Amino acid sequence: MKKYISAFALGLLPLTTMAATPPNLEGPSADPLAAPVPAMVAAPAAVATPNLSIPSASAGYVPAALDAAPVQQVPRIAPMASASHRRGRAQAADVRSPPLVAEASTSARLALGSSPTLTAQEQAALAIARRWKESSASNGLNSVAGPDGTVRFLFGASQPSVVCAVFQVCDIELQRGETVNAVHLGDTARWVVEPAVSGSGATEVMHLVIKPMDVDLETTLMVATNRRTYHLRLRSHRSEFIPRIAFIYPEEAAAKWDAITKREATEKADATIPSTDESMNDLSFDYRVEGSAKWKPVRVYNNGQKTFIQMPTSMAASEAPTLLLVRKDGGIWTDEETAMVNYRVQNDRFVVDALFEKAILIAGAGASQDRITITRGKQQ
Incomplete structure (x- = not known):
């Protein structure tokens, strides 16, 4: 008995062992130090309470101080889970738990991206x-x-x-x-x-x-x-x-200037004799043309020094008339007085180097004669 108490006091024999399996004090194996110590993994955790009962003779005597000491709690080791159970728990964690690193936005990725090296031409x-x-x-x-x-x-x-x-x-x-x-x-x-x-x-x-x-x-x-x-x-x-x-x-603005230029050019063309580029603003068209010949003049005008008689283009295919100046008109008993005048034909015009008051253009003779009379200052 003394040897058992000494072993317990030295910490070689746990209290749980003594409580679970009383020592056999009879026979050659009564030595408690020789008894095997049970595994502590299977020992349940318990809270020590003071032992107020009187020990029996078979259990042996236990000092009150040792009986009142708390029993050392052994940590409980959970049983190892199976492989299928571990996989199920991992899948559940993947579904419920958010990712540790959030995906960067598109603008952030663009900002963090590296730019390519530019060539000299690109720069x-x-x-x-x-x-x-x-x-x-x-x-x-x-x-x-x-x-x-x-x-x-x-x-x-x-x-x-x-x-x-x-x-x-x-x-x-x-x-x-x-x-x-x-x-x-x-x-x-x-x-x-x-x-x-x-x-x-x-x-x-x-x-x-x-x-x-x-x-x-x-x-x-x-x-x-x-x-x-x-x-x-x-x-x-x-x-x-x-x-x-x-x-x-x-x-x-350039188009506006072009439009003005074109308009001025059109106005100038309308006010210019095409064959001579003479401005109509400098010409006098105060003439009256009478007669019904096929070659009747298109217009008659002067520039203050010369007189121009513009003929139709059809005159090129017919006989050109003769130009005469009328010095004096004829009466009942007298004939009109005519005179020759210097003139020249330029393309479709008769150019007279003088200003006249009245002139006639005649072609043919007798009853088949064609006659055109040109009178200045009496334009109708």
């Missing part, structure tokens, strides 16, 4: 495009004030920058009679471009209504029409915006 082309885009900021003549608060940009001089605001509209006015073939917008998710038309028929004007969906946005807009292609830069502001935008077309 030179980009420099040209950059100067063209930034020229509007350095050249103040690219935008001027127009009527009704319209901001007018010189088309082709730079890439116009149009500032728009949220809950406001920017109106881009195209040239009169211009029609839109296609519209391409860089950011179609946060910008809206809608068509509008003002006027009708010959006065119809196409408009583009621009509306941003957020502030601090920037994109580009390309508009292809039946006359030209527009390239614009769009920017959104919280409160500032340009209500109306229009363009100044250099070719339009």
